[in-house]
Amino acid sequence: MPLSVKKLLDEYFSKEQVREALREVGEPTSGNKDRLARRLHDDWESHNRDIYELLNFTDIDSLEIICHHYKLNPTFKGKDALKGR
DSSP: OOOOHHHIIIIIOOHHHHHHHHHHTTOOOOSOHHHHHHHHHHHTGGGTOOGGGGGGGSOHHHHHHHHHHTTOOTTOOSHHHHHHO
């Protein structure tokens, strides 16, 4: 099963990472994590952003965990290599 944007934001992003992504596109950054994630999910593509660009706001540890959970080889080192997986 593919990783949905909702699951990505809910399970692998911190509240601050969601806020950073919202700041990037000029959206409000107040509210709890659920509200922020919903706003980001609903508005991201309307700012001409590709959904995969959200991975730029996560950290390498989260990317390794995602790869592990989806049985992708997490041994590639470097954020760009893990994002590609």
